[in-house]
Amino acid sequence: MTDTTAKEETVSFGFEEIAAGEKEGRVHGVFASVASRYDLMNDLMSAGVHRLWKHDTMARVNPQPGERLLDVAGGTGDLAKAFLDRADRAGKRRVGAPEATAVVCDINEDMLAAGKARKEMAPYGERLAWVCGNAEALPFADRSFDALTIAFGIRNVTHRDKALSEFHRVLKPAGRLAVLEFSHMTAPVLQAAYDTYSFNVIPRLGSLVAGDRESYQYLVESIRRFPKQADFQAEVEVAGFRNVSVTNFSGGIAALHFGWKV
Numbered sequence: 001m002t003d004t005t006a007k008e009e010t011v012s013f014g015f016e017e018i019a020a021g022e023k024e025g026r027v028h029g030v031f032a033s034v035a036s037r038y039d040l041m042n043d044l045m046s047a048g049v050h051r052l053w054k055h056d057t058m059a060r061v062n063p064q065p066g067e068r069l070l071d072v073a074g075g076t077g078d079l080a081k082a083f084l085d086r087a088d089r090a091g092k093r094r095v096g097a098p099e100a101t102a103v104v105c106d107i108n109e110d111m112l113a114a115g116k117a118r119k120e121m122a123p124y125g126e127r128l129a130w131v132c133g134n135a136e137a138l139p140f141a142d143r144s145f146d147a148l149t150i151a152f153g154i155r156n157v158t159h160r161d162k163a164l165s166e167f168h169r170v171l172k173p174a175g176r177l178a179v180l181e182f183s184h185m186t187a188p189v190l191q192a193a194y195d196t197y198s199f200n201v202i203p204r205l206g207s208l209v210a211g212d213r214e215s216y217q218y219l220v221e222s223i224r225r226f227p228k229q230a231d232f233q234a235e236v237e238v239a240g241f242r243n244v245s246v247t248n249f250s251g252g253i254a255a256l257h258f259g260w261k262v
Contacts, residue, residue, distance in 0.1 A: 011158055014221030023158040024134070028108055030156075030215040031075075035110035037210040039076055044209060045202055046253075053249045054078055054151060057180045057256050060247070063087035065097035067146040070170060072135050072163075073153025074104035076115035077128070083147070084124055103129045103145075105138065135163040143172045151180040155226040164239035171261040177241055181232075182223040183248070183255035190251055198223070229255050 009020040018026065034041065042050050058079060063069065063086040071080045080102035087100030102124075106112050112130045115121065121128060133139045135150070135157045148167050157163045167177055185191035198220045206216025227235070229246045232255075236244045241259030248255050 012222070012225045014218040014225065016221075020158055024107070027156045030218055031108040032110045033212045033215050034206070034210050035075075035108065035114045038111065038114060039078075041205065041210055041216070044205055049250060050152075050254075051078075053180060053254050053256070054082060056247075056249065057149065057151065057178050058082040058086055060256065060258055061086075061147050061149065061176055061178050063090065063100055063147070065091035065094060065100055067100050068144070069100070069102040070138075070140065070145040070148045071102060071104050072106075072138070072148060072150040072167070073156065074106055074115070074149075074151075075108075075111040075153075076118060077104050077121055077130075079149045079151055080104045080128060081121065081124070083149070084127060099127055101127045101129075103131055103140075105131045105133045105135075105140075107132065107134050136166060137162075138166045138170050140170045142169055143175075144170050145175060146172055147176045147178070149178045149180070152182060154179055154181055155222050160235060161239065164236060164241075168240045168261055173261060175261045177236070177257075177259045177261070179232075179236065179257040180254060181226060181257070183226065183232075183252050184228050185252040186248055187251065194253060195224070229257075233257055 010017045011020045011023050013023055013026050063083045065087055067087060069080060069083045074080055083102050084100055091097035104115060109132055112132060116130055131139065136159055148171055154160060154163065185194055202220050203213045203217045207213035233244050233246050236257050236259050242262045244257060244259035246255055246257055
């Protein structure tokens with residue numbers, strides 16, 4: 001007699017293998033726990049360098065007046081704010097230039113609430129929207145956005161291929177994709193030193209500052225499980241993006257994967 005029982009799909013949650021259907025809820029719990037201290041912890045973990053990585057990412061996106069951005073897993077809105085600011089500066093050089101707009105889409109309501117509560121977001125008014133949604137099933141029409149960004153979020157989705165396919169779907173032709181993610185050091189000796197720092201310091205910071213060691217232990221582990229730069233570049237290309245490039249920041253602590261929908 002043949003056993004026809006299908007084996008349940010498993011995915012990584014840090015170093016743990018779990019049922020695929022559990023990951024979304026587990027990730028939601030992580031970010032619900034850390035939302036109120038998310039920006040502070042990012043500054044502490046990276047000594048503020050994450051702001052330079054985001055600055056360089058947005059320079060590559062090159063926002064223009066009248067364009068529309070989707071910032072997936074956008075959390076507290078750093079990239080959306082930078083997009084609007086850069087587009088406004090570009091618009092000052094053009095008489096009658098239309099205003100750019102941005103949508104922050106995140107699966108976690110607590111992260112969105114933390115972003116909307118930031119005083120510096122108030123001046124953008126209706127130009128900046130906040131939408132709760134899943135990267136694997138984005139609640140937007142085809143060809144809706146000129147640019148799409150996701151910073152430190154792609155490693156948390158259950159199925160990266162589905163998310164990348166959705167990114168391709170909602171971008172307009174000639175739309176730009178910018179994926180900023182923690183990655184792998186370009187020199188093995190540096191990777192060893194970085195791992196020592198990550199596994200020994202970051203969970204302790206999480207415990208002291210955010211009162212949550214386990215969530216930051218997961219975040220460190222999830223970074224180590226993320227594909228190397230060339231492997232993830234191939235995933236982006238399989239999703240249909242072209243001219244995909246990789247820019248390593250800080251020796252590969254983070255990497256920007258940038259591509260075009262053609």
